Amino acid sequence: MSIKVKSDEQLISSYLAGSEKSLNIVINRHRSRLLYFIVSKVNDISLAEDIFQDTYIKVINTLKRGMYNEQGKFISWVTRIAHNLIIDYYRKIKKNKFVRSNESYNIFDFVSDTEQSKEDLMINERISSELKLLINYLPENQKNVLKMRFYSNMSFAEIAESQNLSINTALGRMRYALINLRKIIKSKQLSIDI
Numbered sequence: 001m002s003i004k005v006k007s008d009e010q011l012i013s014s015y016l017a018g019s020e021k022s023l024n025i026v027i028n029r030h031r032s033r034l035l036y037f038i039v040s041k042v043n044d045i046s047l048a049e050d051i052f053q054d055t056y057i058k059v060i061n062t063l064k065r066g067m068y069n070e071q072g073k074f075i076s077w078v079t080r081i082a083h084n085l086i087i088d089y090y091r092k093i094k095k096n097k098f099v100r101s102n103e104s105y106n107i108f109d110f111v112s113d114t115e116q117s118k119e120d121l122m123i124n125e126r127i128s129s130e131l132k133l134l135i136n137y138l139p140e141n142q143k144n145v146l147k148m149r150f151y152s153n154m155s156f157a158e159i160a161e162s163q164n165l166s167i168n169t170a171l172g173r174m175r176y177a178l179i180n181l182r183k184i185i186k187s188k189q190l191s192i193d194i
Contacts, residue, residue: 008074142177
């Protein structure tokens with residue numbers, strides 16, 4: 001008897017006897033029917049493919065453990081396995097769907113909108129240009145340290161070396177530059193937060 005005209009049960013017996021090809025024939029024989037069933041339940045082809053593969057992994061593991069009994073049709077059994085995996089998928093989604101924030105967990109710690117709106121960009125540009133003007137009111141030594149730190153991205157060690165200062169002096173000048181900037185902003189009644 002040709003292997004392609006054998007029944008599902010005969011092919012499964014042949015697979016259990018060592019013929020991998022027999023299982024491939026059974027899988028391909030019912031592939032479109034089972035995929036259609038899964039897609040009709042999940043409405044997503046790539047998810048359906050994943051569940052289809054999980055179904056046959058479970059089928060193979062069950063067959064190898066000798067847990068398959070030949071009562072009823074093979075396709076009904078496989079469809080029931082797929083159905084159970086679909087239910088497991090929806091349970092997992094439902095479980096993860098309703099996450100509420102509390103004192104120890106805040107959903108917004110994991111979700112962020114990294115793209116700035118045009119309004120935010122305009123505000124940041126305005127603040128940046130106002131700060132550049134305000135920096136000119138600082139004493140020269142504070143202005144230099146601040147520009148090197150923020151506009152040239154230099155570390156305090158690099159600033160100290162380039163200005164022939166100690167790191168503590170560079171840090172101190174930066175601290176006083178920020179204090180003085182805050183005073184200037186307050187005196188000019190600007191709404192810039194530094």
